Amino acid sequence: MSFDFNFYMHSFKELVGIFAEKFNVPHFPAQPATLYEPGIYFLGIAGKRIRPVLCLMGNELFDEIHADAYHVATAIELFHNFTLLHDDIMDKAPLRRGFATVHTKYNENTALLTGDVMLIVAYEYLAKVSPQMLPRIMHLFNRTAREVCEGQQWDMDFEKRDNVTLEEYIHMIQLKTSVLLAASLKTGAILGGASEGNCLHMYEFGRNLGIAFQIQDDYLDAFGDPEKFGKEPGGDIRQNKKTFLLLRALEVANPQQKQELLRLMQENPEDKVEKVLAIFRECQVDAWARTLKQSYLEKAHQELEAVAVTGTRKQPLLELADFLVAREH
Template sequence: MYTISDLQKLVEQELEKQQFVVEPKGLYEPIEYVMAMGGKRIRPTLCLSACYLFNDDIKKAMKPGISLEIFHNFTLLHDDIMDNADVRRNQPTVHKKWDENTGILSGDAMLIKAYQYAAEIDGQHLKKVLDLFSQTAIEVCEGQQYDMEFETRHDVKVDDYLTMIRLKTAVLLAASLKTGAIIGGASDKDADLLYEFGENIGLAFQLQDDFLDVYGNIETFGKAIGGDIVANKKTFLLLNALQLASGSLHKELLTWINAVDFNAHEKIEAVRKIYNSLKVDELAKEKMNFYFEKAIASLNEVKGRESMKEELREFAVKLIQRSR
């Protein structure tokens, strides 16, 4: 019997076997560099988990699972270029270690590599898997476009934000599960239920990320607290605050948003105080729990191996209970 921890180890072992560097090395070395940066390998692990719900032969889901990890890292590589980020997982980003042109081209090659890995399955499931992969890939791009547009738009609503994070984050988790289910021989209903599970866990996860950026512990969250506030990032918390605030409170919030010269610590504390007075932290928790409960309800309906269903329940709990 496999656990999620077992499957994560198998994914890591498989990735270590992959030979990403061939000629020309200038194209492929950045790919190996990105893939060696680490991470929790959540997407391929979910793919294998979903396959194992219905089938003992998880090996046939390994290459499609790896394809999802390659695609995920491709999006991070290009995101770093668009954000002009210096560091990813405590290491220089590709466009800083090499240059921007290399980052763009190596990222393009990663996307193609992802398709090659996704296609390494039997013909019976090939079209379904590739169609799902393509749909997910374009949705992630749509989510990134919305995210970029939101930086300058002044009419973004909470529902717009939820649409954006569904596309940018949640659909890839959902597709990882559905891909494994398809390969494992699940019924269409069970495959769709696992997609819903992944989609809703992805939404809860991103809302938890927003929450922790304001209320988390720096030691356990893994990055500085308050970065979203400093950057005026349109999160669930900020958008709700803008909608709920009135009078002097609304004016104070806009003052901080529009401030050019400010003390970061002072801004974080002031905006957090506004959030507390409006109880948007409670709204965020309620929304997280709403999506979490929807996710678990979908998982409970799946007719698959009970031991792995329990593993996925525990995984979901851990994912959204990261040191509140």
Template sequence: MTNPKSINQYRALFVSHLEGQIKLKEPENLYEPIIYILGLGGKRLRPVLTLMSAELFGSNTMNAMNAAMAVEMFHNFSLVHDDIMDDAPLRRGKTTVHEKWDINTGILSGDAMLIKSYQFFESYPLEVFKELTSLFSQTAIEVCEGQQYDVDFETREDVTILEYLKMIAYKTAVLVATAMKMGAIVANAPEKDADAIYDFGKNLGLAFQLQDDYLDAFGNPETFGKQVGGDIIENKKTFLFLKSLELGKKEQKEALMHLYSIKPEDSDTKVETVKTIFKESGAVEETKAAIHEYTERAFSALEMVNISKPNKLVLREFGKNLMGRTV
């Protein structure tokens, strides 16, 4: 068994492979936006998890590289389409694809990325191919369902915390879980271990998304890479918002409902007012507690995985580092 690599080593391996795979070809207006979005960087969290998971279960990184490419390609496809739906101006601190080109280009290049993500599985033996594509298709549908819930919630005033958690589980956490389980599948890990690593990834993904919600409101614009306060401007019913409604005083709830019913010219004042309500209602502390709870659930699932103690420690450290991020 080789010694596990650091996150940065996995990331460097993946980025090197990615750069070698992605080439500009005709028609350039289809492929240039794909190269652009894939080149914006980001944490490469999901492909790193696929490579790491495969290696911790006894395979090698190159064997898992196409599965990692599939998950990164799919993730970036979803970002291109989400940015169109959200009319987002920035992604990772740079202009979004539909703003840099146009909406039609964003739709078509995104479609091509979705198709290409499946092509990466074609290199695997039939049984592994079937397992990977079955898991991936289920996840892709759940991501779409999560996105639809997200859209629906914008116009609903009765969204519950449980519904919100289901939405972020589908929209974000299942892809993190799938990234890890694909590594286990590539390494021919026993089914119960593949399922346990999926649970680890799903709970870590929930903690990750709750932290993303928190950073969207309270992160540093220099390091966060997205528009801070974007969720508030878009009237997104995040965990912070729902907890404020649950815990806040009558006047806080009324102010929040009013602010979330408008799109004012002066969005800065709206963002600052809403953030004050988030803090004073106790929603910030509740959000931090939920982040901690899902991180602990992830670590409990990790205990069920039959890998060596040093390898478990690698994943535990990864989880801790992820939860200590500011970006």
């Protein structure tokens, strides 16, 4: 049974502004400055705030935004940044969003501690959630945090393996990327008073959207327009990352193409990116990736369509989903 509400639905852009205003407050004490200043610096390198705003949108789909949703959204954003801090160390990344990473600007030990304390502060925000809602929210948050760590470990394990399957890669992406998007939407729905069935549809909407989002990410890294993408394509190719594109190419390449791909991955010649991209195009993995991305986007649409709320209220989420998957940067 569908139902409607009379309160105003915000757009994603509007909610980004509202969340930014609430988030841009001190989250850390002043001392020791050597611990907390790197955290302030890193949070200042603002991303798109997709995950916390999805929490707010998940709430607003069912009811006016609850005060608890801002606590949960803040916890989600702090947790996400904690994972990025540690990812940067593991990836030995010098830059994040065009700025020096914390371990580069300060040092690795500081970056580790800054990430740790950011996670602790995230739990402090979760503790502010009303007692009747807290157990359910905390259970989902903890499960998601564990799954994100599992996804990161699978990603690192895959770097040492030659025989990763597409199914294994999709499973890893679900854990590393999708579950946090899905949990953000579901926690918002829980706070909005949604039924268990609607909460599940919201979670599945986010899970499928996350996979489509990652396919687009892999696609842009290989085939993106440098002027729109903001950097030269081929970063994943240079690092031999087992992306959707590489796994598909290894799966469908003829013996000569596969031998050449493996040679390029092993020898890393100067023209590696150009030659790998040529094989990708010969194997039509660019067209395949666009089709696969669309299939996951359609699955996401179907899950959102199944939510028992009037269609007009879903429009901001539909528009955001289409934007995230069609983006060129």
